[in-house]
Amino acid sequence: MDSQIVTFLINCPDDKGLVAKITNFFYSKGFNILSCQQYVNSIENTYFMRIRLNAEGTHISKKELEANFLELAEPLNFNWSVNYGDRKPNVAILVSHTSHCLYDLLERQKEGDLDCTISMVISNHDKLRPIAEMFNIPYFYLPVTKGAKEKQEEEVIKLLEDHKIDLIIMARYMQILSSNFINSFPERIINIHHSFLPAFQGANPYKRAYERGVKLIGATAHYATEDLDEGPIIEQGVERVTHDCTPKTLKRIGADVERLVLAKAIKCHLQNQIIVANNRAVVFPESGE
Incomplete structure (x- = not known):
């Protein structure tokens, strides 16, 4: 992967074990987690996460990463986006x-x-x-x-x-x-x-x-x-x-x-x-x- 810092934004219905499932996924792909910020809207039972990752040393392509993450995201009803930080907006x-x-x-x-x-x-x-x-x-x-x-x-x-x-x-x-x-x-x-x-x-x-x-x-x-x-x-x-x-x-x-x-x-x-x-x-x- 060309980019080094990767940011995922995730929101979904709140559920037990979300943090473990998400962080374990990125650990299994060789990413180092730089920060993990969370917010739970208890009124609407909604979970939000911003997670920043260091991709240095990983050998996964963007296409492969997104396809693999989709397998995790779909059953949990994630709305998500990813930014690779490889170009200025x-x-x-x-x-x-x-x-x-x-x-x-x-x-x-x-x-x-x-x-x-x-x-x-x-x-x-x-x-x-x-x-x-x-x-x-x-x-x-x-x-x-x-x-x-x-x-x-x-x-x-x-x-x-x-x-x-x-x-x-x-x-x-x-x-x-x-x-x-x-x-x-x-x-x-x-x-x-x-x-x-x-x-x-x-x-x-x-x-x-x-x-x-x-x-x-x-x-x-x-x-x-x-x-x-x-x-x-x-x-x-x-x-x-x-x-x-x-x-x-x-x-x-x-x-x-x-x-x-x-x-x-x-x-x-x-x-x-x-x-x-x-x-x-x-x-x-x-x-x-």
């Missing part, structure tokens, strides 16, 4: 007018904090092109014109498919994606919402937060689904505010929270720390990778 960023999340992500990727390749920035406006060019990232300007939104989406989808994009980041991309778009990339679109969901959904959340006199503001990063702003939540953050904050002040404070929340959610996705089940994201903590 290919990422696209979608933006509109606002630059803070875009700049932050490009800087983090350049510094090595996000282990991926950012292949393109796509926007319905041309305003943020200089930021992409600063980091030598191709910038595609695809405007949304009246009556032609569907055509614009088709062009975006083609770009993403042609470049074999693994993850799409909506870094304040102020367009509602169609069901066709979302279903083309299930659990591969991460959106940042500039409020603390489920409060203040939709547009102008800071104005409405000001009008309500909130004492906490925040941001939510989630997978995009057909239900607007209701996809599985990956990460959230909050910041205390006071009565003398204006909508402008709230927006500035919120931008800082958005940067941190979005970056953390993306990092969790890139490091295969997330299992989605029943519109809920189980997010395992970092385990020293």
Whole structure:
């Protein structure tokens, strides 16, 4: 096997002996277990595992490993995925007018904090092109014109498919994606919402937060689904505010929270720390990778 670090994500109905069965399987194939993280949802009787393996010294192919694991998985009703860590995920960023999340992500990727390749920035406006060019990232300007939104989406989808994009980041991309778009990339679109969901959904959340006199503001990063702003939540953050904050002040404070929340959610996705089940994201903590 070419890759050295292998990550399996598993969820299934809870049952006795699952840990022993899974770990014994990997031991029998010559893997060294680096970490094994577990969570049991006792309400829904569901078991979740993230297991990282060192494949050094094994002589099993990927195809053989997956076929052998399937023999274990099928009788136990596993939902599972495997990542071999042998290539960096290919990422696209979608933006509109606002630059803070875009700049932050490009800087983090350049510094090595996000282990991926950012292949393109796509926007319905041309305003943020200089930021992409600063980091030598191709910038595609695809405007949304009246009556032609569907055509614009088709062009975006083609770009993403042609470049074999693994993850799409909506870094304040102020367009509602169609069901066709979302279903083309299930659990591969991460959106940042500039409020603390489920409060203040939709547009102008800071104005409405000001009008309500909130004492906490925040941001939510989630997978995009057909239900607007209701996809599985990956990460959230909050910041205390006071009565003398204006909508402008709230927006500035919120931008800082958005940067941190979005970056953390993306990092969790890139490091295969997330299992989605029943519109809920189980997010395992970092385990020293």
